[in-house]
Amino acid sequence: MRPLNVQKLKEKIVALSFDLSQLELKRDQVVARWPGLVASDKPRFFRDFNEVLDGIKQTQRRLHIAKRLLARAQGDEYELQLP
Numbered sequence: 001m002r003p004l005n006v007q008k009l010k011e012k013i014v015a016l017s018f019d020l021s022q023l024e025l026k027r028d029q030v031v032a033r034w035p036g037l038v039a040s041d042k043p044r045f046f047r048d049f050n051e052v053l054d055g056i057k058q059t060q061r062r063l064h065i066a067k068r069l070l071a072r073a074q075g076d077e078y079e080l081q082l083p
Contacts (some may be wrong), residue, residue, distance in 0.1 A: 001083040009066055017046035023059060027052045 030048050037045055 009070040
């Protein structure tokens with residue numbers, strides 16, 4: 001197994017954290033559309049909302065993995081802390 005590059009892992013964590021915040025912002029924008037929707041718009045709303053939620057879940061999973069790898073590279077224990 002090759003050694004883990006701590007700096008690259010830190011950069012990846014920052015990038016994933018930013019991606020996660022952008023996805024959460026997009027989720028809030030999608031939810032803000034709900035009050036004005038008519039019945040014919042609701043299927044598209046749910047499709048958009050589910051896409052955003054899937055993106056958030058995937059990004060959270062990737063962020064968790066990156067944090068575990070960083071902890072391992074630094075010799076620390078990383079507690080599982082998923083929302």
